[in-house]
Amino acid sequence: MINKLVSSAKEAVSNIFDGATIMISGFGEAGSPIELIHALIDQGAKELTIVSNNTGSGEVGLAALIAHKRVKKMICSFPRTANSTVFPELYQKGEIELELVPQGTLAERIRAGGAGIPAFFTPTSVGTPLAQGKESREFDNTTYVMEKAIKADFAFVKAKAADRYGNLIYNKTARNFGPIMCTAAKRTIVQVQNFVELGDLDPECIVTPGIFVQRVVLVENPADESRLIAENRRYPW
């Protein structure tokens, strides 16, 4: 029998190893799997490469993981946000690496990684500092730069609901990077607010087919990041 549900976030992240590359969904707090990230802080893996659009806020979630010096390198499009101080401080001290990627290129590199495409050409960043050192090529009199796919050992994703096959639906703009990250990791771990019976999710409306998901954890009441930050909370509490 297939059942991807595991009993806890702790169990879901138990086999994450030092030096792993992990994709983490979210655009700001929308779609950020805070409970999985906190379980990873407890688990202790270090020297991680994290692929995520931002670098977290306050000292919870991704920002807390970075504050605990578990992250060697960030691959992201926008490393500074309101209330983000942890990453900027470490970056200024030279204690964390940054690979800055335009947001659409980041999305497409992840999509390509999941789709078995090693590289692609894009017009984004041509003539800018972010194209320096990259191969470029002309197609129909337009210049494009080559960008390589990104794959990961693990993906941490937040979704609205899952069934035991791992089929997923998302909530509003919290979908963002989730569906493509599910496809690009060897092991995708998803935290969901609802776990439903097979057949409850309309096959016409499933966003992520279960084949892209390995583990599902039920987190019925996920933390509200902006509230935690307003309350000056830090993980671990």
Added chain:
Amino acid sequence: MVEKTEIKGWSTDEMAQKVAFDIPDGAYVNLGIGIPEMVAGLVPEGREVIYHTENGLLGMGNSPEKGKEDPELINAGKKAVTAIPGACYFHHADSFTMIRGKHIDVCVLGALQVAENGDLANWSTGEVGAIPAVGGAMDLVAGVKTIYVITRHTTKTGGSKIVKQCSYPLTGKGVVNRIYTNLAIIDVRKDGLFVKEMAPGVSFSYLQTQTDARLNQ
């Protein structure tokens, strides 16, 4: 004759109104963070415009009422928004397929500098030690059909933002189609910058004194 007094020209609201007037009925539009966001409230009545936000929503509506904000329904500036009837959500690769694939009609962005060949610099001053952050700006200028820039004509210290050549790191090369400032509306064409309209009280000669790049009438 060169006027010496500073002319304020259009207000930010009036600038946004000028942009809004140039957005055609039925357009799919992406608005940058800040002043560009004002455009949404100023589109003339009778036109239906669909707003795209690159974090995965087509059919973005107004800000929600106080107390009705949903942290999982936000725009690219991470502010709470609403979704109109007929809106749809999608993931990031689809969102940037809309952008890079030239499906979005108009993008309105702010600028640090615009050059006379249409080069845009709006993501970094290149300052040593600053944390670089680019977001979706490079994808937007590379992919959206028409790029409008809305900006003050000069910097806070009076320097020209419309320059012969950008000194800041570029966002894109030759990408800007039209510039809306407090002093004028300027079209970027292959053969140079052409003044389309000037704010009340602004003369062409005054405008040129405020502009590093060469202007054409």
